Amino acid sequence: MDFWKENKTHIYWNPYFGGFMLGLLLIATFYITGRGLGATGGTKSAVITTVDKVAPGYAKESSYYSKYYDEEKNPMNNWLVFETIGMIAGAFLSGALSGRVKFRVQHPPHISSNKRLIYASIGGLLFGFGSQFARGCTSGAALSGSAVLSLGGFITMAGIFGTAYIVAYFFRKMWIN
Amino acid sequence: MEELKRTRRITIGVIVFLAVIIIGANTIKKQKNIYKYLPQQMIEELILVYQVTPEEAVDLLKDTVSTVFVDLRSIYDYEKGKLDNAINIPIPMLLDDDNKKLFDTWKKDSVKVVFYGNDQLQANAPWMMMYQLGYTNTVTLMGGKEYMDLQMAGLLSENSTYETEKPAVDYKAILAKGGNNSKTVTTVAPKKTVVVRKKKKKAAEGGC
Amino acid sequence: MGPLTYFGEISTEWNYVIAIFIGMAFGYIMEASGFSSSRKLIGVFYGYDFAVIRVFITATLVAIIGLLYMGYFGWIDYSVLFVHPTFIFSATIGGIIMGFGFIIGGFCPGTSLCALAIGKLDGWVFTIALFIGIFIYSLVFPLIKPYYNMGDMGHITISEYLNMSNAWFTFWFAIIAVAIFYVTSVIRKKVKEVRY
Amino acid sequence: MSKRYILLAVVFIGSAFGLVVLPDKHDTKQIPAEKFLIEIYNPARFLSTHQIAKRLIERDPSIFLVDVRTPSEFEEYSIPGAFNIPLEHILDEEWVDYLSQDGVDVVLYSNGNIYADQAWMLIAQQGIKNLYIMKGGVNQWFSTIIQPVEPPETASSEAFDLYAFEKAASIYFGGSFANIESATTTPIKKTVVVRKKKKKAAEGGC
Structure with a gap:
């Protein structure tokens, strides 16, 4: 039992079980809302709100924001914001229960934490840009899209994983020795 | 980095998943009557011949082998007077098991089934439904029983017609003629047609 | 239902x-x-x-x-x-950009939020960069708008596409x-x- | 390899294959035939020309007349305020909103009964409520509202009341009791149908 407790922080669910639960959750989400899960949507709402706060009026004029600005009361944007808040809470709960909550930078041993943070920020920029361009990220487009057999969902999924596999070799120094 | 090696959860999950599917499969109600023609297909079928004229019916009545007349009116009306050799199936009883068996045999033997009511209207909707259910050997009788009676009794007047879809009068002429004795001047204001678009409950928009 | x-x-x-x-x-x-x-x-x-x-x-x-x-x-x-709408061009290019983002950043948006929740600083950085990425996108949107709407196939499913x-x-x-x-x-x- | 992984694989492939072998399911939106038969039998699906005339005179906003005849017939004569959807186009997607309106009685009519009845059948079996047929169609409309016939003297007082109404209605609708000028200049409103473009789903939201 002690062994169990000590090592709990590095024990994750069996991936098939995790996938199974995620699949059931997706079904439940579709059953309740008629659409899938999302992660970037809430972020975008946050961006729009921030832009509006910092530079009032800009959001209205910007050709991109205006599309969403009119729909600021659009429940879907709010829905995704609430969902995102829930996600953070849920992840915290899980982490707390297994003792994984800790401020730290996780990085491979041969990479300094500063480097890791730089890489993370580059990746974030690309992901933010790409998810807007593709109308969805891994959860919104690829996962939820493919759950209802959307062609776009499968293409996005293939795009993300295919590209990552192809270029993985060139970035191997970042992750493995 | 380690993963839970204990996989019992998967088994439990899978069994629950399967159980739900099996329960679901049992909840499906078996449809007794299945439409062979959906509305969109039926609309094309309507162009085909689906009615017989009273003149044709006179000949068909003589042919008792390959034609059956089905009286869709109430038992009371049927008792009062029917076409020769007609079988009475009131509309509410059309889909009773016994009657469906009859229709099935008629279909198998490709017997022409002529539905009739007091007028063609009475037979039209039941005919359409039976046709959609796959009984394509059915037709309706134009003019219905009333017209047949007049025809047989030789009482047809100039005004009698079984083609109810033809304009009975020349509308334009009547309207142009207008009134003949009216003194009041009225102006008919056109009624505005406002179509209230039902708000389509759109599936929630996706985000990601 | x-x-x-x-x-x-x-x-x-x-x-x-x-x-x-x-x-x-x-x-x-x-x-x-x-x-x-x-x-x-x-x-x-x-x-x-x-x-x-x-x-x-x-x-x-x-x-x-x-x-x-x-x-x-x-x-x-x-x-x-x-059904997620299919825009061939933007889905492919967006997917490729996200593929690079994934391999460099090591997260995708949902997972970065999870990392953020349990205090991983790389998760925080990734999420903030995600915000900036979206903001940059909105700035350049007028330029890439035609590409964004290229190859519109509507709400098509893959089984329809493969017949x-x-x-x-x-x-x-x-x-x-x-x-x-x-x-x-x-x-x-x-x-x-x-x-x- | 764990037996449980094999079980998982078998269940996935098995249940996916189950989908393949499931018998075709029929459109659940259609009313089951047994239930629909009762609706067919219900005479409440018909409205008389008098009822309709009365509601038109009262400018009842909750009535919407649909003419299922051909456009040329519609041009020639139509009941004021009617909207033309030829029978063969009655199921076109663009009219769905017109035929299923909340709180509005949609009344179908043709020259006689049959085409209107067929249109009714096609639409009503999809579960749309508040759908009626004008019994007798335009022919009946003419013989009762536009050119009412005086009942014989032996007729009941109700018949005369009805006749009085018919006369009044005839004047209103520019029939044989209406003044010549008013009748000829009666503007019969032709509803101009603007084909609405199908609304495209809003842009994706991330």
Whole structure:
């Protein structure tokens, strides 16, 4: 039992079980809302709100924001914001229960934490840009899209994983020795 | 980095998943009557011949082998007077098991089934439904029983017609003629047609 | 019959409460599956940990099968479910950009939020960069707008595109998925284990 | 390899294959035939020309007349305020909103009864409520509202009341009791149908 407790922080669910639960959750989400899960949507709402706060009026004029600005009361944007808040809470709960909550930078041993943070920020920029361009990220487009057999969902999924596999070799120094 | 090696959860999950599917499969109600023609297909079928004229019916009545007349009116009306050799199936009883068996045999033997009511209207909707259910050997009788009676009794007047879809009068002429004795001047204001678009409950928009 | 909000069986207020709970479950599952660790996530590309692809494909498969069965049983109106629209060009290019983002950053947006929640600073940085990425996108949007709307195919499903029935597609997808599971387990055994 | 993984694989492939072998399911939106038969039998699906005339005179906003005849017939004569959807186009997607309106009685009519009845059948079996047929169609409309015939003297007082109404209605609708000028200049409103473009789903939201 002690062994169990000590090592709990590095024990994750069996991936098939995790996938199974995620699949059931997706079904439940579709059953309740008629659409899938999302992660970037809430972020975008946050961006729009921030832009509006910092530079009032800009959001209205910007050709991109205006599309969403009119729909600021659009429940879907709010829905995704609430969902995102829930996600953070849920992840915290899980982490707390297994003792994984800790401020730290996780990085491979041969990479300094500063480097890791730089890489993370580059990746974030690309992901933010790409998810807007593709109308969805891994959860919104690829996962939820493919759950209802959307062609776009499968293409996005293939795009993300295919590209990552192809270029993985060139970035191997970042992750493995 | 380690993963839970204990996989019992998967088994439990899978069994629950399967159980739900099996329960679901049992909840499906078996449809007794299945439409062979959906509305969109039926609309094309309507162009085909689906009615017989009273003149044709006179000949068909003589042919008792390959034609059956089905009286869709109430038992009371049927008792009062029917076409020769007609079988009475009131509309509410059309889909009773016994009657469906009859229709099935008629279909198998490709017997022409002529539905009739007091007028063609009475037979039209039941005919359409039976046709959609796959009984394509059915037709309706134009003019219905009333017209047949007049025809047989030789009482047809100039005004009698079984083609109810033809304009009975020349509308334009009547309207142009207008009134003949009216003194009041009225102006008919056109009624505005406002179509209230039902708000389509759109599936929630996706985000990601 | 679902979807519940579509048929107005859930009020807006409850909808938000449900949103929080769904989000919590989502976050919990992702975190518990180890998606808060970028090294675990990236392991899928170097063959030392296939958790991502296993979770991802299992989830997709369960959802596809489950939803089709539910649609068949009449518990959900399959026709009104939101099908992600297909814009070939933007989906492909966006996917490629995200692929680079994934391999460099080690997260995707959902997982970065999980990492953020348990205090991983790389998760924080990734999320902030995500915000900036979206902001940059909005700045250059007028320039790339034509590309954004290129190759519009509407709300098409892959089975329509391949001209096969949903059921057959699911069947082949299931076989491919199981094959992937098998192959990944073989690869996993051959690749040098990475401790993290 | 764990037996449980094999079980998982078998269940996935098995249940996916189950979908393939499931028998075709029929459109659940259609009313089951047994239930629909009762609706067919219900005479409440018909409205008389008098009822309709009365509601038109009262400018009842909750009535919407649909003419299922051909456009040329519609041009020649139509009941004021009617909207033309030829029978063969009655199921076109663009009219769905017109035929299923909340709180509005949609009344179908043709020259006689049959085409209107067929249109009714095609639409009503999809579960749309508040759908009626004008019994007798335009022919009946003419013989009762536009050119009412005086009942014989032996007729009941109700018949005369009805006749009085018919006369009044005839004046209103520009029939044989209406003044010549008013009748000829009666503007019969032709509803101009603007084909609405199908609304495209809003842009994706991330």
